[in-house]
Amino acid sequence: MHYLKCGHCGMHSALKSEYVTFCDHCSKKLPVTFAAWQARHPEGSFDTFSREAGISEEQYQAAIRKSQHWIFNLRQKAALITVVVIFAACGTLGAWYGPGLIRMLGKPAVSPAMLETSGWRTFRGNVLRLQTPVSLSPVSRNDMPNVRLKAFAGGGKAEGLEISMQEAIFLSESHIELDPASKEVADALAQQAGVSQFSYNEKRIVLNGSPAIWQQGSYVLNHSAPMEFSSLVVVKGGIRVQVLITHQGNDSTGRRVAEEVLKSAQMN
Known part of the structure; x- marks a missing residue:
């Protein structure tokens, strides 16, 4: 499975089929679709499009972990700021x-x-x-x-x-x-x-x-x-x-x- 990053919300949508057009998260149109890509690459396959336009499962999981770590650090900093202000x-x-x-x-x-x-x-x-x-x-x-x-x-x-x-x-x-x-x-x-x-x-x-x-x-x-x-x-x-x-x-x-x-x- 490959994933394509949305240009609006920054989240990734799974490229489940060649008909994926809109973001799974914000419902806005993705920056590139297989149909538009194939018009420029008539001989290209969906697998080739997925590899070129998207990221792999491993890369996607790494991005998720990085995002969760960033959110955790942000919450830690917010909590620390609150404690510092109170003290x-x-x-x-x-x-x-x-x-x-x-x-x-x-x-x-x-x-x-x-x-x-x-x-x-x-x-x-x-x-x-x-x-x-x-x-x-x-x-x-x-x-x-x-x-x-x-x-x-x-x-x-x-x-x-x-x-x-x-x-x-x-x-x-x-x-x-x-x-x-x-x-x-x-x-x-x-x-x-x-x-x-x-x-x-x-x-x-x-x-x-x-x-x-x-x-x-x-x-x-x-x-x-x-x-x-x-x-x-x-x-x-x-x-x-x-x-x-x-x-x-x-x-x-x-x-x-x-x-x-x-x-x-x-x-x-």
């Missing part, structure tokens, strides 16, 4: 949260007055809305290739806790998996300079019918300051959102405030 975004996430972790050093305990939720305000992001005891203001972020970042933060030394939200929009991804996303943001926090003894637990919850992951953990900052954090991670299509609340370790009021903030979260 780079995690690195950016760490660069953003790092200063917040450092600023928590030496903060006072959270005031019980902060538990009075009647004075809380609503913050609405692109994906999530929640109630917070402090205002969240935009923080300047530098976008990365294929990743658009939006960050907001509130709180400080006087409040005894910090609340942060970051939205990472992956322009080249139409869907992000929740479990890897939650692990990546936790890993980014654990790898910050000065952070040690990092540990956390997580549980899956549901927000308006959408799955989310709630993380609670602790770490030691600069080998001397015990800290705690609560984190909520959600994904929507190609967008990943994390709400992070940090406060001093063993601060029961800070823990309760963090819980109330995350419990108030709803999908838009």
Whole structure:
């Protein structure tokens, strides 16, 4: 069997008979047919035409293997690019949260007055809305290739806790998996300079019918300051959102405030 390459789609069609005229794949006319070839070679046979115009079975199989190898490599490269983009975004996430972790050093305990939720305000992001005891203001972020970042933060030394939200929009991804996303943001926090003894637990919850992951953990900052954090991670299509609340370790009021903030979260 011999095969003829289509000039339109580049695929090969089997030369099963002298009447093969159209491509098996795109249905367009092949660049040469036996009838047209025979008009120029009146003494030529179909076998001669097949050998001259087409490729052999061995050559065809080799071309198939080469094409499959190219597609496999292309998919590998695409997967690698996706991983690099996600991990780079995690690195950016760490660069953003790092200063917040450092600023928590030496903060006072959270005031019980902060538990009075009647004075809380609503913050609405692109994906999530929640109630917070402090205002969240935009923080300047530098976008990365294929990743658009939006960050907001509130709180400080006087409040005894910090609340942060970051939205990472992956322009080249139409869907992000929740479990890897939650692990990546936790890993980014654990790898910050000065952070040690990092540990956390997580549980899956549901927000308006959408799955989310709630993380609670602790770490030691600069080998001397015990800290705690609560984190909520959600994904929507190609967008990943994390709400992070940090406060001093063993601060029961800070823990309760963090819980109330995350419990108030709803999908838009």
